[in-house]
Structures are given as structure tokens and as C-alpha cells.
Amino acid sequence: MATDAPVLRTLTVLAGHDKSGRAEQADVAFRPGEVTALLGPTGSGKSRFLHDIESLAAADTPSGRRILLDDAVPDADRRFALQGRLVAQLTQNMNFVLDMRVLPFIRMHAESRAVPDPDATARAVLAAANDLAGEPFGDDAQLTQLSGGQSRALMIADAALLSWSPVLLIDEIENAGVDKRRALDLLLRSDKIVVIATHDPVLALSADRRLVFEHGAVRAALHRTTEEARLLAHVAAMEDQLSDIRARLRRGAPVA
Amino acid sequence: MRLVTVAGPPSCGKTSVLARACGLLAAQGVRTAVVKFDCLQTRDAAAYAAAGITAVAALSGGLCPDHFFATNLEEAWGWAAGTGAECCVIETAGLCNRCSPHLRGALALCVVDNLMGIDAPEKIGPMLRLADMVLVTKGDLVSQAEREVYRHRIRQMNGRALIRHINGLTGQGCQELATVLSRAPDIATVTDMRLRFAMPAAVCSYCLSETRIGARYQKGNVRKAEFAATPPRDPEGEAAYAACGEGDAGAGTATFREHPHGD
Numbered sequence: 001m002a003t004d005a006p007v008l009r010t011l012t013v014l015a016g017h018d019k020s021g022r023a024e025q026a027d028v029a030f031r032p033g034e035v036t037a038l039l040g041p042t043g044s045g046k047s048r049f050l051h052d053i054e055s056l057a058a059a060d061t062p063s064g065r066r067i068l069l070d071d072a073v074p075d076a077d078r079r080f081a082l083q084g085r086l087v088a089q090l091t092q093n094m095n096f097v098l099d100m101r102v103l104p105f106i107r108m109h110a111e112s113r114a115v116p117d118p119d120a121t122a123r124a125v126l127a128a129a130n131d132l133a134g135e136p137f138g139d140d141a142q143l144t145q146l147s148g149g150q151s152r153a154l155m156i157a158d159a160a161l162l163s164w165s166p167v168l169l170i171d172e173i174e175n176a177g178v179d180k181r182r183a184l185d186l187l188l189r190s191d192k193i194v195v196i197a198t199h200d201p202v203l204a205l206s207a208d209r210r211l212v213f214e215h216g217a218v219r220a221a222l223h224r225t226t227e228e229a230r231l232l233a234h235v236a237a238m239e240d241q242l243s244d245i246r247a248r249l250r251r252g253a254p255v256a
Numbered sequence: 257m258r259l260v261t262v263a264g265p266p267s268c269g270k271t272s273v274l275a276r277a278c279g280l281l282a283a284q285g286v287r288t289a290v291v292k293f294d295c296l297q298t299r300d301a302a303a304y305a306a307a308g309i310t311a312v313a314a315l316s317g318g319l320c321p322d323h324f325f326a327t328n329l330e331e332a333w334g335w336a337a338g339t340g341a342e343c344c345v346i347e348t349a350g351l352c353n354r355c356s357p358h359l360r361g362a363l364a365l366c367v368v369d370n371l372m373g374i375d376a377p378e379k380i381g382p383m384l385r386l387a388d389m390v391l392v393t394k395g396d397l398v399s400q401a402e403r404e405v406y407r408h409r410i411r412q413m414n415g416r417a418l419i420r421h422i423n424g425l426t427g428q429g430c431q432e433l434a435t436v437l438s439r440a441p442d443i444a445t446v447t448d449m450r451l452r453f454a455m456p457a458a459v460c461s462y463c464l465s466e467t468r469i470g471a472r473y474q475k476g477n478v479r480k481a482e483f484a485a486t487p488p489r490d491p492e493g494e495a496a497y498a499a500c501g502e503g504d505a506g507a508g509t510a511t512f513r514e515h516p517h518g519d
Binding site for chain 1: 370371373374396397398399400401402404405406407408411428431
């Protein structure tokens, strides 16, 4: 959708060491259009890992990791071109603060990306956001008056379709009041490297790969197996069943 | 000694990011001395001291803080040189948005935060427009979309500055700031250096402690705004502002010469 964004074929995190100085087991390579889930308790090193990516670590951070872009150490020109914008982040933040209406705001974002038709682009983002949000919202809504779920839906759609950054990091999509599997589909189509920190079994299993953290290092990199894909279908069906019961309860419809 | 001027609206995080960056420099053996220019009161010197940074505060009190900064820069530089520091950082707070402490030949930083509103980069004026590097704080409190749109607005106002998101609480971006500070121009003396943008003219009766309201109390360099049905225009201000792009520090004084008298 945009032309000025840096193109990245692969990003590689070369293994560093954990908090005790023990070597990390293996390098981790990321490619666009791939979703990786990060798992592990608080303090296990997920944030450090993401910070290493964002700062293009060169064995100069506590983990000793190094980052390669397209299999090469980024030179000064490339570092400068990225200008600290390698990683777009969607934190658990659920509200906007800018005093603007939805359409002008997204259109301004589109204009900043110099897309050929900012208005059509902005409308596509709003349509995608409305597709994710539980309750739709209009073009004229004030950003600050959107509900948590609407805000989050707009943030996800905007990040997937308009963000400059080739790497997108999402924290806890599951608590957001948005349709998380549709959100995941949208993100997959964004052709970004998508990394999701999550505790949700459906989301974790939906990812192509899971990185499990312990004591400041990647302990395991697990690709989804055929058995796990079957399990995913099973837990997704369970979740659909739960959603159906929830929807019926809200309507006062019979549930049993 | 290297020289850096840092400007930004009150409470945008200047001291937090500078204390972090200066601390990182100290760890590398590079000593900094910070002079904080403020208006009425400040606890920032203590905040720097707590971070192990040599710092002093200078309060303008009843004087225009911008003019006070310019009239005390030589002395501030002398003090910093006396500390044996390698890098002198001048932090100015609470200056009016019309003003800018930036000097030709020194490194000029502007700090703004993400919560200031979409038109803030336009309102802040020369302290942002003439800066070499713009540091944006409080990005953790807004969405990615807002960060990107806000950055775009800053870029529209200043086409050449390095723009960085920075966080004084988590330390994000502070290492890079430290590197930038350590490469600031190394100069011999501030004497005969020139401001990048002229300070506002201020020689009216209110500069001399007049408190009464009314045209008959107003003497000196007084200019009346036009309150018309159409939005007022300020051609002099725009001309002075346009001239700042060419770095003509004398342009702002045109207002003073052309309109020496009010009443």
C-alpha cells in the first residue's frame, strides 16, 4: 500500500547469552508474512529480545545478541535510513489521546506515507478496523471517544495497512475486545514480520512458530506440528462454542 | 569544550532524558556540565546531582528568561569550563514558543512530547524548526499511529533534523543521544557566537514592571493586534519567521525598527 517503507527480506537474531552468561542455543530468523508468538513468564526476557531487535543490537546490549538485516550486518547508512523505525509496537494501550476525528487522522497518516490516494487508503483502513471491532464506528467519530475495542481495532488495522515499519510487535491481542483471528488474518496479509507476545492458547497455536523464553534467553524455538494444527482446530472450535454461548446469553436466548 | 543547547516546553521530559544520556557518557569517562536556565524555581539541579552529573541552575526571576539566557551565556560557559567538563549542556525551560536558544555552530536539540496535540509542532516555532535533532518523549503513552502522524508533523516543520523517539524512564534512545552529545561541535568560546533566531523585542512599559491595563500606560515598543471579522494576519511575524529559514538572526529586529512607538 505504501512505497517509502524499507523492504526487509529477512531479519536474523544471532544468539547471545542468558542472564547467567550461558550461551543461547540458536539463531532466530524472521521473514515477512510470518507470525511468531513469544511465550514465557514476566522477566523471562521477551522485552529484552524485542529491544535488541529495535536497537539493531551489535553485541552492545546485555544479551550480547547481534542483528543481521538480509543476512548482513547493517551499515551506517542503513541504520540511519531506519531512523529508529524498524519496529512498530502495539502495546496494551487501549485509547487514543489526539483530539481528532477518525477519518482525518487516518488520512493524515496515509498522507505522511505519500500513498497515491490517501482518502481511499484511509477508508480501506477504517473498513478493516470496523471488520475487527465488535461495534462499528463512523468516519466522524472522535478518536478519544472510541471504546477500548474500537480503538484497538483501529490501531491494529492502521499498523497492518499503514505503518512504515517492516516489523510489527503486538502485546496481548487477546484482551482487546476485537476479533482476534480476523486480526491475525489481516496481519498475515500485511507482509510484515509479525511478533505477538501472548498467553492465549489459540493465538499461540495460530502462530507459525513459538519462541519460549527463560532466564533472559530463547530456550526453545518450536514450529507448529501437524498434531498441533489438529489441536488448534479443536481449541478454536471450543472457543467458537464459548463465543456462541456468550452471544446467546447477551441476547437472552436459550443456552441449554 | 563541546556545546549543546536543549529547548522544549515545560514538563516534556528534557531533564529525564538528559540526565540519562549524561550518565551514560559519564560511564564512558566523558564528563558533562549542565546549566539549567529556568524562570521561577527548579529542582532540576538536584535531579542532575542525584544522577551524579555536575549541574547548576540559573533563575531569571523578574526578567525575560530568553534574554536572561542570552545575557548569561558567557558566564555559564565560563562556569562549565571551570568544572573541567568535556561537554557543556545548556538546558532551557519555560521559554515562550516564539523563542529559541539555539546557536549557530553549536548542537541544537529540541524535546517535545507526544501528548501535546497535533498542532503543537507548528506552534512551538523556531526552537523546533531550527533544531538539529528533535527528541520525542512519552511515546509509550500513545498508539503507533499517533507516533507516526506526530513524527510526520514534526518533519513538516523541520525537514532536516534527526527525529528520534526517546524515553527517559526506560532509557530507550538515550544511548544514541549520548553518542550525539559526545560528537557536538568542539568550540573555544561562546563570545561572538550568534543566535540562530533573534529573541522577541521587549522594550515596553510592561518590561519595566507596569501592572496597569490600558493604552495610556503603554509606552515603547507596543504593537496592536487587529481584531477583524476575518482571521488576523501577522505579516511581520510571518516575514521574520520565513527569514529564520535562512538563519538570519537579525530579521526579528525589523519589527522593533519599523514600529518603535505605540501610544
